[in-house]
Amino acid sequence: MLLPVYLGLLHRSEQSLAHSFRQVADGHAAEPDVLHLCRTLAGQCDAHAEALAPIIDRYGEQADDEPDRLHAVALGSVRSGPLGLLRDLQDLYLLASLVDITWTLVKQAGLGLRDEELLGIVADCDAETGVQLSWLRTRMKQAAPQALVVAS
Amino acid sequence: MPDRIADIWGQRTPFARDELWPVRRDQKLAEGLTDADVERWVQSACTLCSNGCACDIAVKDGRMVGVRGRAVDTVNHGRLGPKGLFGSWQGMQGADRLTRPLIRVGEELVETDWDTAMGRIVERSRQLLAEKGPLSHGFYTSGQLFLEEYYALAIIGKAGLGTPHMDGNTRLCTATAAAAMKESFGSDGQPGSYEDIDSCDAIVLYGHNMAETQTVLWMRVLDRLAGPDRPLVVCIDPRETEVARVADVHLPVRPGTNLALMNGLVRELLVHGWVDEDYLAAHTIGLEELRATVEQWTPEAVVRTCGVEADDVRRAAEIIGTSERVLSTVLQGFYQASQATASACQVNNLHLLRGMLGRPGCGVLQMNGQPTAQNARETGADGDLPGFRNWENPEHIAELAALWGVDVDRIPHWSPPTHAMQIFRYAEQGSIEFLWVSATNPAVSMPQAGRIRGILGRPELFLVVQDLYLTETALLADVVLPAAGWGEKQGAFTNVNRTVHLSDKAVEPPGEARSDLDIFLDYGRRMDFRRNDGTPLLDWAGPEDGFRAWQECTRGRLCDYTGLSYERLRGGSGIPWPCNDEHPDGTVRLYGDAVFPTALDRAETYGHDLLTGATVGATAYSAMRVDGRALLKPAPYAPPHEGPDAEYPLQYTTGRTVYQFHTRTRTGRARQLQAAAPSAWAEISRHDASLLGIAEGDLIRVSSRRGEIVVPARVGDIRPGTVFAPFHYGYWEQNRSGPGEHPTAANELTATEWDPVSKQPLFKVAAVRVEKVADGTGPAPAPTTAASRPATPGDVPPTVGGRDAEAREEATGEAPPRAGRPAEVS
Incomplete structure (x- = not known):
């Protein structure tokens, strides 16, 4: 069974996303909504990673032997200014999208396994990931015209 | 005569449940004057809080010399509070009123003429439009202008310039009231009426120090409390306010924890079954998510987080859950605190759980802080779109484009209009270089005032300030425009419970001061804003043209003004909207039929996630099939982001x-x-x-x-x-x-x-x-x-006003007015 590969991927991705939300929060602290919401959402990601613990206990967590072609690593550093904010939020969006589709695929496995506990955890966590994506889209759409048309 | 500084609320006129609130005529005239000295009484309503007390302005020798409450009006039944009695007319007539425009020359503001001042504004405006486009312009207005003025500003911003950067200081006082009503009911629009005070069995005040913020509304409560069947009072406030003093239950909640308390109150109603199952099934969605969200908030959990007594939480919930008719009022203790919208929505949820809306005594009053905040919201001068339209609904934008005779794409609707704090952030970053502030004083009133003053003082920012006096903000301006104010101009405005009043012109403004409407129209003319057919965008000759234009904008919307006119608003009581062919005498309460404006084509918003503010969007909203039902929206409690610590305890x-x-x-x-x-x-x-x-x-x-x-x-x-x-x-x-x-x-x-x-x-x-x-x-x-x-x-010596603060009060025994009835004229 190769579900442990995906559990590992999900676990690491949530940890990367949590770390990245915190980086963006601190790096764009002059935008108070970004500061506070990114911290809140980082907390959600921590909780998601923890929520996986009983599932990982059961099935294990396994590194992927396949070489990563598209790297999904945490943000190394943040940019500055209106365009930098937009780019950083967009990076978060890519990471959160990876998390989101990984939850979806783990859910598919859970359905195949008829694992009610796993499905319950997926339902709680993936809904929050969905809201994270919605918030990032909302915030980026608001910021884009000013950042791309007027700011310099 | 009573000293109305010492005796803020005046003499009691007790009344019983479902009786009409007795009339009391309050009046104050300048020192030494009697009624016989007054040459004219000019109809208006007070603009020194959100209550909207109708009054007549006394005029003698071309000056305002006093004020009296209008006994025929359903809002105040003749009464006025201390601010109305003393502040309304005297506050306009300070010796230091601005009488000429000022422009900045180096470090100094120097007097100039209107042509020079407006010329400078238009020059900068045109230059920035050419270089950077409309997103370089921002407007920050007030909760104290008149309806017609806001609507003119909204048209200038949205159809003339095409900037989304327009908001009001209503963002500071009343944005959460609007947001909570939109999230729960699909649209802004006050469900309740002040008359619910007359009929309720319990009144719950959520972060609302009504005794000080709306003194005349509090007189109405005091008169019920003095009557034979006193309603129960619940007060949620960290201070020992006058409200707390008369309350049956006072919950001195720890600041920043309102939502935890609200989740606890909702849980108590659910646990005890104090809910109207039939109403919930027929008229709401979201019960299961609400139940899951509040599950953890036992009274004991509330005690730990909020620092209140468990028995008080239970007793408050019992009053809310079991009283026959409950009235709730909400204000800044909730609106200006953490998780504001989520907390205010929980108040709406309590009423939805009990099916208590749209009936006498069963109202929600999501209050406003300012006299005309409602109009800033309705007209779209403050971060909304005119007529409660939805920026995400292309048909709503097309309606506005048709009304204004411009292309749809002229009107910014790619995102919600920019909120005030973001406007100031863009100004801080330099992408907004033109900021026009009208009738508000952000240098003192916005959070982190030092930062705000730094932004307003940036040399790169061209700052226009339009006000009565040289405020702290005006001192930082590049151009200062002297505005005419209350009693010096004509216009309509709408209070917390949707009652529309006309304020007529009593006296000439001082010096060269001009009404805010005249100033906006002048800017529009000088900028040569035009409709697609080549005619001027704003061709109004005066406020009444503006009112008629506004009526067209509201036709068929929840805030329908089409049945009103200046003429109808003269002589009798103010009239609550919607007022149209169907409701010719106005509408006292909304949602008595439990049909909410949540249908896809009606809704002012498709809603937000209350924890993050993420938009739901049209597709997901459509899939929810809300279809005229109300939304029970919850959010999990999150602790405040700045709590006490060792350094700041x-x-x-x-x-x-x-x-x-x-x-x-x-x-x-x-x-x-x-x-x-x-x-x-x-x-x-x-x-x-x-x-x-x-x-x-x-x-x-x-x-x-x-x-x-x-x-x-x-x-x-x-x-x-x-x-x-x-x-x-x-x-x-x-x-x-x-x-x-x-x-x-x-x-x-x-x-x-x-x-x-x-x-x-x-x-x-x-x-x-x-x-x-x-x-x-x-x-x-x-x-x-x-x-x-x-x-x-x-x-400490008691606060008194002495002879100077004496005002006439007369409980006349005459028949009180009642809202929604054909008006008595006086």
């Missing part, structure tokens, strides 16, 4: 005192009001005072991570661990935009943070420390008559 909250309004632009120039609350103070509890070695009147320094104030201490009845400062006291008397030796503005300390949904700043959650600076020379200048009263009354 106390919690800080700000608010108003009964005698002043905003930054005292008008009330500070009415001698009775100014004498009653002349200068700044801060309130601390007896407990904290004794720990810190502070006595009444000692000079203290209150500091936060943003700044400090140095003011006398009032040792009062506030919740231990909490510090309160009134937000009225800036620096205009010293002719300064910011502090000198002794900073006094409460917002020196507040943080830049806002609610994720309503974008309302948090004025009531910050961490501070307090230290004594010097011994006092006497008691603090805080009034003794309301929430700022001293803990040990004997030590």
